[in-house]
Amino acid sequence: MSCDVEINPLVLTSRLLTVELAGTGARDRLDVPLRWRLVSSGAIAQDGVVERPVLTLEGLVPGIDYTLAVEGFNDLEFVTPPESAFIDIRDHGALETAADNAEALAAAIATAPEGATLYVPPGVWRTGPVFLRSGLFVHLPEGAVLMAVSDRGAYGVLEAFGEDGRQQASWEGVPAKCYASVLTAIDADSVTIAGKGVIDGGGAEGDWWEWPKETRDGARRPRTIFANRCTQLKISGLTIRNSPSWTIHPLDCAGAVFADLVVDNPPDSPNTDGLNPESSTDIEIVGVRFSVGDDCIAIKAGKIWPDGTVPAPTRNVSVRHCLMERGHGGVVIGSEMSGSVTDVSVAFCTMVATDRGLRIKTRRGRGGQVARIVLSDCVMDGVGTALAVNSHYFCDPDGTSDAVQNRAPAPVDATTPKIADIVLMRTEARNVHHALAYVLGLAEAPISGLTIKDMTVTYAPDAVADVPDMALGLPALRHAGIITENVIAPIIMGIIQPTDTIKERA
Template identity: 50%
Template sequence: MSTPRVLCLTSRTAAILLPADGAYFALAAPLAWTLEDAGGGLVMSGTTDIVALFLDDLTPDSRYILRTPIGEVEFLTRPCAGLIDARDFGVSPEHPNNAAMLAQAIAAVPTGGTLRITAGRYLSGPVFLKPEMTLLLDSGAELAAISDRADWPQLPAHDETGRVIGTWEGLPERSFAALLTAIDCHGLALTGCGIIDGGGDRGDWWDWPKETREGARRPRTVQIAHSSGVSLSGLNIRNSPSWTVHPYRCRDVTVACIRIDNPPDSPNTDGLNPESCTDVAITGVDFSVGDDCIAIKAGKRGPGDNTHLAPSRNIAITHCRMQRGHGAVVLGSEMSGDIRDITVAHCTFDSTDRGLRLKTRRGRGGMIADVRCHDIVMTDVPTPFAANAFYHCDPDGHAPWVQSRAPRPVDATTPEIKGIELRDVTAHRVSLAAIALLGLPEAPITDVSIRNFAVSFDPAAQPGLPLMADGMEPVRHADLIAINAEVDGQATRIAEPEADVPC
């Protein structure tokens, strides 16, 4: 059993991990806790049934001790250079668009200060944040995007220095600004028990998922670019027009104790998409979305200049719950800048189409490598582990040069997948294939290690396609599909509720 540890601190909130034995996203049994001040006085107490505990209404620059049956942790909240109440600048639930007033309030926040949004539902167009500030949404506060995109700000593909600002599926493209847009916002914190509603269910955002209108692509709900030392904690972020939270070219990002919730039929509403980011920690996040829950990206190779490509590295995903969605944790398919050193641990995947999913295709180039997935429980996931180098994305995805099973010359556009480890994984009621790997004949998937992978199959399952690639045959209850892939290890079939029996 590990002791509690701090995940994220702001001046008025704290996210704490309570890693009791048997804990994934939920605890095996509820855990009581008390919070004391430095003098030993009781501040608050409660019981939690999930592993990541979020505390709010704390005092800046103050020492606290959290006590639990599994141990205690002491922490010091961050100082606050000044608290700004958005209402003092005219922000009101009665106003049809609070964007201008919020901009004035943000401008008034001192470096190291906090902008507070109190209880109420506030409609707004896109808001641009600034460095070294905290945006705090109180319990009962909701920042909700307006439905009308007339005069909605747009982000250019590149700024005046040539840096990529607006993106779409791995390429520089003009896009509508996010409800919360942060560029060069080092030291930014978004926190609180409130709601950020991207307004995807209002207006027509979901009616044109792959189109360009008014010269721009659909917005995210939270977009953070070229920033470091960024944290998101406590919030409920929902109804995104497209990808929900999109850190781009960021370093040192912490996401803890938040919920991301989009309708199951909403198009391309991935939950969290770190793209070309380094040193990212995602802990205790609850996902229920219309596309991939977490999709790690690294840019897409395009014609001509590919200086926008950069790797995603050192990303840890722990104690999260992924529900619905096309994939639980997905790498690619925009991965031309490399995706490396990824850890997924102590998570539950419930009713996602696939569990751990790697996807790429000829023309991408780049590498997926050093991926570790362990201590995972999956339920009703048709294909728990899928790696596909023939993913038929983009307009030319079904072209013969992409889908041909004959070897092609290896060059800079040939993607590579290697160094994947699955350990201590249990998958209940699998319908299609426990493991489905399809590598390129000219660049096979290599160094795949499977250890202690236990599987049961859904007796009511119907045949289906485990991978989105041309020429695949429907399957049902397949143990292992490995084409142009080297696999070391084996799975165990569970005859539930009886003991394990070998495949």
């Protein structure tokens, strides 16, 4: 192993620790399983074998000194934080036989001082939406299932704006009424949701998937976890599945960590993106395994509101050691990006059978910029197109209009989106179906700073020609290399592939 390896603590609570085994060069799995042990007061408290670059340990005791030892790493010494209260939901009336435990959970949370643990014990606990508060650790240990009820009547509605006039809920980048999520946190600091349990969003049990783009009773579908204006949000160890729409949606959040999760939605569930950080900063996504019905990770920054408000930017996003299976895209930026998305790093990830690997999508009228995006040291296997950049994405009712789709230069103004400094490097793309890269800029705002280098590419023998992205007039491609249009001086070097397939479209 490299001398730069280290045990990087990501989430530490009174009863749980999630770490990253950083610097190994591994992607979503370690090359060789490693033994580990947890020691306290000179005795082994736990031990085992880790096969992935993330590890979650639960069953810790508050206020205790521990040492975590992993083969080939320096030991990590840590002290679990104190716990102000331990609150078992059963003590507030929660029952496995109850049709809806939302009131019991709310009663338990109401008693929780800052620094408390809300304990959801092993068992299946049905609930409607639950609202979290600052300083709370929601602990779902192995065997615990928080199961969303299917009755839409049990879901309160979040108004587009709160009483203070600030945005409270959103849908596809603009304020809108939405049903409250299974777990909802608004204006909350230092909330942690963690453990080896399960949160089931109940998507298949209700009617949520029958109306993906509509409203019912005046509101849009809920997420499974929604956080608005939260700081230091941390979610780790859990399996989160069966989401009604987007699975995890942080909006206007700062300093969030999502680690060692399984996000699992059926492949035919509509718009069930895995993780959608929107208008948020300083986000870490580490060791998450995605298999979803839409994009695995969709990084967004809203759309210009009807009153002309430009949403806040998204910046400083780090994606590491993730596995992304199926889905429309592995890591997707946009199409809601009016506030700008910058400084995104995707490294040491694996993408399997996603329609695209790294995908950037926008259109005239969105404004904002996408800049300083780097994907490196990844493996893509069976993807349609490894890098897709589309400035003519046909979203919204006018998406196929001439104003959006015309390839002639349009006037440049504040609503002209800009794309710059996109890097794809040191990555192996196996069994590509359509193209290694398809990059389409605007004639009036060409893409600059595109770099594709040190790539190894092979093509799927059973590939069928298809368009690389969603815009009018794109060619159907099979086994194409790198195709660019309206891109200024791209840097393309070190590409190992069967044929010379790098060209600029006329």
